[in-house]
Amino acid sequence: MSQTRTIMIECLRYDPEQDQAPHYRTYEVPFTDEMSVLEGLQYIKDHLDGSLTFRWSCRMAICGSCGCMVNHQPILSCQSFLRDYYPARIRVEPLEHFPIVKDLVIDQSDFLGKLESVTPYLVPAQPLTPEDGPNLQTPRQIEDYLGYAQCINCLLCYAACPQYGLNNAFTGPAALALLARYNADSRDAGQKTRMEVVNAEEGVWGCTLVGLCSEVCPKHVDPARAINRNKINSTQDYFLRFLAPFGRGS
Amino acid sequence: MTPAPKTYVRPMNRWWMRHPAYRRYLLREGTSVMVAAYALFLLAGMVCLVLGETAFNLWRGFLQSPVSVIFHLAALAAFAFHAWTWFKVMPLTTPPLRFRGRPVPDRMIFRAALWAWGIASLVLLVLAMRFL
Amino acid sequence: MRTRSHEPIVWSLFGAGGVFAALLGTMLVLIIGILVPMGLGFGPDAMHYDSLRSLFGHPLPALGLAVVISLFLFHGAHRIYHTLHDLGIPASKRMMLACYGSAAAGSGVALLLAGMLVVF
Ligand code: SF4
Ligand code: FES
Numbered sequence: 310m311s312q313t314r315t316i317m318i319e320c321l322r323y324d325p326e327q328d329q330a331p332h333y334r335t336y337e338v339p340f341t342d343e344m345s346v347l348e349g350l351q352y353i354k355d356h357l358d359g360s361l362t363f364r365w366s367c368r369m370a371i372c373g374s375c376g377c378m379v380n381h382q383p384i385l386s387c388q389s390f391l392r393d394y395y396p397a398r399i400r401v402e403p404l405e406h407f408p409i410v411k412d413l414v415i416d417q418s419d420f421l422g423k424l425e426s427v428t429p430y431l432v433p434a435q436p437l438t439p440e441d442g443p444n445l446q447t448p449r450q451i452e453d454y455l456g457y458a459q460c461i462n463c464l465l466c467y468a469a470c471p472q473y474g475l476n477n478a479f480t481g482p483a484a485l486a487l488l489a490r491y492n493a494d495s496r497d498a499g500q501k502t503r504m505e506v507v508n509a510e511e512g513v514w515g516c517t518l519v520g521l522c523s524e525v526c527p528k529h530v531d532p533a534r535a536i537n538r539n540k541i542n543s544t545q546d547y548f549l550r551f552l553a554p555f556g557r558g559s
Numbered sequence: 560m561t562p563a564p565k566t567y568v569r570p571m572n573r574w575w576m577r578h579p580a581y582r583r584y585l586l587r588e589g590t591s592v593m594v595a596a597y598a599l600f601l602l603a604g605m606v607c608l609v610l611g612e613t614a615f616n617l618w619r620g621f622l623q624s625p626v627s628v629i630f631h632l633a634a635l636a637a638f639a640f641h642a643w644t645w646f647k648v649m650p651l652t653t654p655p656l657r658f659r660g661r662p663v664p665d666r667m668i669f670r671a672a673l674w675a676w677g678i679a680s681l682v683l684l685v686l687a688m689r690f691l
Numbered sequence: 692m693r694t695r696s697h698e699p700i701v702w703s704l705f706g707a708g709g710v711f712a713a714l715l716g717t718m719l720v721l722i723i724g725i726l727v728p729m730g731l732g733f734g735p736d737a738m739h740y741d742s743l744r745s746l747f748g749h750p751l752p753a754l755g756l757a758v759v760i761s762l763f764l765f766h767g768a769h770r771i772y773h774t775l776h777d778l779g780i781p782a783s784k785r786m787m788l789a790c791y792g793s794a795a796a797g798s799g800v801a802l803l804l805a806g807m808l809v810v811f
Contacts, residue, residue, distance in 0.1 A: 323567050325564055325565040325566065325567070326565075328567075330567065331567055331569075381577040381578055382578070405569070405577070408566035408567065408568045409566055409567040409568070409569070410564055410566055411564075416564075416566050453655075469578075471571070471574050471575075471581060471777065472777075474571050474574060475571055475574075475776070475777065505693050505695075506693065508693070508695045508696060509693035509694060509695065509696055510694070510696040510698070511693070512693070512696070514696040514698040514702075517584075517588075517773050517777070518648055518651070519580070519581065519584045520580070520584070520648065520651075521578065521580045521581070521584075524580065531651075533651055534650075534651045537648075537651045537652045538651070538652065538653075538654060538655075540652065540702065541652060541654060543696075543699060544699040544702060544703060547695070547697075547699035547700075548699065571779075572779070575777075585774065585777070588770045588773070588774040588777070589774070591766060591767045591769075591770030591771055591774070592767065592771060594708070594712050594716065594763050594766055594767045595763065595764055595766070595767025595768065595771065595794075596767075597716070597719075597720065597763065598759075598760045598761075598763035598764045598767065598797065599764075599797070601756070601759075601760050601763075602760050602797060602800060602801055602804075605756065605757075605760070605801065605804040605805070605808070606800075606804060608740070608743055608744065608747065608804075608808065609804050609807050609808060609811075612740045615740045615743070616740065619738060619739070619740070622723065622724065622727065622728045622738075623728050627724060627728070628724065628725070628728070630724070631720055631723070631724025631725055632724075632725075634720045634724065635717060635720045635721060635724070635725070638712060638713075638716035638717045638719075638720055639717050641709070641712055641713060641716065642712070642713035642714070642716065642717060645709055645710075645712075645713040646713065672713075675714060676713065676714055676717075679714040679715055679718070680714075680715070680717060680718035683715055683718045683719065683722070684718055684722065684732075687722045687733075688732060688733065690742075690746055690752075691722075691727065691733065691737045691738050691742065691743075691746070
């Protein structure tokens with residue numbers, strides 16, 4: 310049994326039925342070495358203030374629902390440990406750049422719309438039926454998109470992106486990374502539809518390569534790379550259409 | 560449909576205070592002011608060169624002044640930081656490169672870029688010593 | 692239907708300027724502002740009117756200088772335009788015109804001067 314210490318957790322509180330604006334409340338939380346920030350929040354909810362609201366599910370960095378800001382750094386609260394912050398106090402806030410619904414809970418509907426806009430599923434060249442058999446890929450073909458496919462939609466990257474905060478029209482890191490993920494898949498033939506999203510002002514051109522999205526991503530998806538490579542593709546697409554206005558391929 | 564809940568959107572004012580990465584980003588973008596300023600300084604030199612010897616000697620004489628040295632030291636820092644950060648993010652923009660079937664790691668691209676920086680600088684120096 | 696951004700035009704110029712600034716900028720500044728005035732590796736006659744006139748009388752160096760100036764200007768204009776937006780000055784048509792317009796004007800002047808240096 311590791312020893313119990315006490316850390317101060319300063320938490321943003323917002324109750325849409327009572328408050329005009331958020332405020333902060335500090336809690337004294339006893340913790341042991343193996344306790345995550347999420348478990349600290351659960352301690353508050355169970356023992357100190359049952360009204361504290363936050364999301365979680367898997368407690369193992371895979372469902373993507375427990376994201377929040379700790380000391381202005383977007384993190385998964387189930388994957389960050391209180392011992393790493395102690396003896397300093399920590400400030401826990403909901404993910405930056407999203408509307409706050411209550412306390413640490415944000416409204417992700419804007420992201421869901423963006424996710425939908427990038428056609429995040431395979432678009433086969435011809436309609437396939439089960440009789441066509443499995444759609445095989447070589448290891449090399451899998452490697453082409455596997456990194457981008459690790460996204461758990463935790464939205465840490467959006468919380469890290471000031472361009473999204475400054476202009477919510479920007480499609481944003483995770484959605485554009487998933488766009489690149491399906492474009493890079495050998496079974497997919499939907500590049501043309503997605504190119505429209507890439508080429509738009511709200512597409513890759515909303516990015517100025519701040520780069521923090523890739524640093525905070527718990528799954529190493531590297532959205533900054535996905536977006537900036539598509540800037541090259543978009544530029545080619547922009548100029549090449551003058552050379553070959555007819556019958557442009559994918 | 561239930562009405563949308565009342566939500567709170569935090570303002571973005573002074574957002575760069577929230578994370579050191581944001582300040583590094585603004586510093587990187589800030590180097591561009593120096594790049595543009597240096598272009599204008601060179602342009603002024605060109606104007607003077609066209610105007611004639613007296614005008615050009617004014618521009619040339621300015622190079623000798625302490626103000627010019629300070630300006631150039633600041634420009635040197637800006638260009639060097641620009642180059643470093645430019646090469647650092649270069650692997651994000653280059654299309655996927657492969658060597659002998661394996662993806663080229665970012666650090667190799669960065670290192671190659673530093674070499675290119677050194678070689679280009681050396682060539683420029685040699686040309687300048689030969690022709691100026 | 693989303694509208695296509697025209698950003699590729701300015702982004703290409705910004706990128707080209709960034710590459711030039713990264714590869715040549717430091718040495719350029721070092722030579723002009725430090726080595727030549729202090730006479731380190733260069734004689735007191737370095738960068739004199741006559742030698743520069745004859746050097747930039749050739750089309751290649753003259754054009755090269757103009758291109759470098761122009762690309763530096765576009766590089767600066769692009770980043771300044773976006774950074775102003777970051778700092779809270781909203782991106783607008785007018786701001787765009789001011790930034791890229793002055794870069795274009797500066798480029799025009801540089802090309803004109805290069806032509807004059809070669810011809811006269
Ligand atoms: S890209 Fe990374 S940070 Fe962004 S939502 Fe996906 S897993 Fe989270
Ligand atoms: S609780 Fe599922 S990712 Fe943290």
